[in-house]
């Protein structure tokens with residue numbers, strides 16, 4: 483059995499109406515994904531399926547934590563993550579994916595939710611991840627790296643001012659005259 487088989491919904495044999503599923507997303511989940519931005523996590527996922535003859539509505543709810551890398555100092559820390567998402571899967575002629583609506587061939591009998599669960603979790607993360615700013619706890623950040631970054635930033639400001647401000651050249655030439 484492939485790891486992601488546990489996220490398969492065998493819908494063809496299901497009665498119409500509501501069905502509930504629970505999944506546990508952990509480190510192995512993220513390790514098995516190729517090109518995943520998240521490496522580690524621990525998340526409970528609840529899925530409510532409302533099945534109609536040609537349309538399935540999946541309400542995905544999740545709550546837990548993921549390990550994130552700080553965009554400022556690259557230190558690793560856990561960040562709480564939660565959210566909910568609705569996905570519509572329609573039986574049609576051929577495969578079409580459009581935002582939160584997926585059309586799958588009506589000959590299909592199963593549907594794998596793992597990629598959508600991953601997308602929901604990844605989309606719930608902020609674009610810029612700086613845990614110290616989010617939690618207002620500076621201990622999340624690697625202070626040595628932050629100090630170094632700030633020093634480089636200051637140097638860049640000074641260099642930029644020197645190159646754009648012609649008065650610096652004037653001052654330099656004045657200085658040279660005196661020597």
Ligand SMILES: [Zn+2]
Nearest residue numbers: 552554555623
């Ligand atoms: Zn940081």
